[in-house]
Amino acid sequence: MKQEKNKTKKNLFGISFLLIMLCIYAIMFILDSVAFSQSVHYVGSVLYTLIPVLILVFVIMSVFHYYLKPKTISKYLGVGAGWKGWFLSTIFGIFSHGSIYMWYPLFQQIHQKGMSYGFIAVFLYNRSVKIPLLPALILYFGLTYTVVLLVWMIIAGLIEGKIITVILDRPVSPIQ
Amino acid sequence: MESWSLKDLRWIHHSNLMVKKIQKESNGRKTKKKTQPSWIDSFTKAAKGIFSMLPVIAGVILLLGLFKTFVTEEMITALFRGVFFIDGLIGSLLGSILTGNAITSYLIGHELLSKQVSLFAVTAFMVSWVTVGFVQLPAEMTALGKRFSLLRNAVSFLLSFVVAGLVTFTMEVLA
Numbered sequence: 001m002k003q004e005k006n007k008t009k010k011n012l013f014g015i016s017f018l019l020i021m022l023c024i025y026a027i028m029f030i031l032d033s034v035a036f037s038q039s040v041h042y043v044g045s046v047l048y049t050l051i052p053v054l055i056l057v058f059v060i061m062s063v064f065h066y067y068l069k070p071k072t073i074s075k076y077l078g079v080g081a082g083w084k085g086w087f088l089s090t091i092f093g094i095f096s097h098g099s100i101y102m103w104y105p106l107f108q109q110i111h112q113k114g115m116s117y118g119f120i121a122v123f124l125y126n127r128s129v130k131i132p133l134l135p136a137l138i139l140y141f142g143l144t145y146t147v148v149l150l151v152w153m154i155i156a157g158l159i160e161g162k163i164i165t166v167i168l169d170r171p172v173s174p175i176q
Numbered sequence: 177m178e179s180w181s182l183k184d185l186r187w188i189h190h191s192n193l194m195v196k197k198i199q200k201e202s203n204g205r206k207t208k209k210k211t212q213p214s215w216i217d218s219f220t221k222a223a224k225g226i227f228s229m230l231p232v233i234a235g236v237i238l239l240l241g242l243f244k245t246f247v248t249e250e251m252i253t254a255l256f257r258g259v260f261f262i263d264g265l266i267g268s269l270l271g272s273i274l275t276g277n278a279i280t281s282y283l284i285g286h287e288l289l290s291k292q293v294s295l296f297a298v299t300a301f302m303v304s305w306v307t308v309g310f311v312q313l314p315a316e317m318t319a320l321g322k323r324f325s326l327l328r329n330a331v332s333f334l335l336s337f338v339v340a341g342l343v344t345f346t347m348e349v350l351a
Contacts, residue, residue: 013314014230014231014232018234018235035245035246038241038244038245039238039245042244043238046237046241054226057226058222058226061221062218065213065221065222066213066218101233101315104233104315106225108229117324121328125307128278128303133279136282140285141282141286144347145347148346148350153303156303159335160331160335164324164331167327168323
């Protein structure tokens, strides 16, 4: 009952947020049509790149639903999964791609199946390590800077995960 | 009255046991089927998860469009004052508010460096650009909850400052 209420609240929030944005765009269309067309053009380009990622996320979510059981997720990515969890979430984070918000629905569902908040945080932090963009980073800032930055960012991701685990993740009771 | 022989009783007992065994096996199969969802169930659940997030995601993309149009590189560069820690803080704050492809942050970072903004401020800016997301916060809160999203973004914001300090220090040591 409480979960359903929360879901409706979340849906209402999402719809009202979208409506506010659409209203701003409508006002912009009346006041500044050049800015409006620039924004719409950018939104179009984002959507164009987003669709393949959306399909990928949909497929991953379906496969996860079919094969992964809460017990398996708890074992590898749940509270107390140990080094395996830290390692897997870091690697998945580094190699994932696409916009960050496309991954939210997937994590919403995996968290419900038992993935700890700490590992979600590690994944999201390590998404900032962009392998395809490394040549650009090296080009602008040099190889040494790139390596130093990436090493500290991976360490920072693990620290963030640990902090969030300590604050938000409750250890599984041995009685359960 | 018909009397039962020992052989009959044994036969009845044995068949009862067999029936119980078959029932147990079929129950086991039923529960096994229940725990393993079908592909259609999996697709439906995945689609539901994505569709419930679509309004927020669409809102965030529209907000990104506004940022892209109204916030220019010149506006960002003009904000830095030349004071080491304050520039770092401005870098972290700007990186948290602004968003977009990481390559844009590299371009702006490179531009800032050429205008004598410190490496510390530029690193803080680039790290918070990719790790903190005020614009994506509504979507994150909807999916993963208020507490997690606010905490994650706050910790990422502080860490952008720490990472910038450590990167600058390491670069100085290596130089």
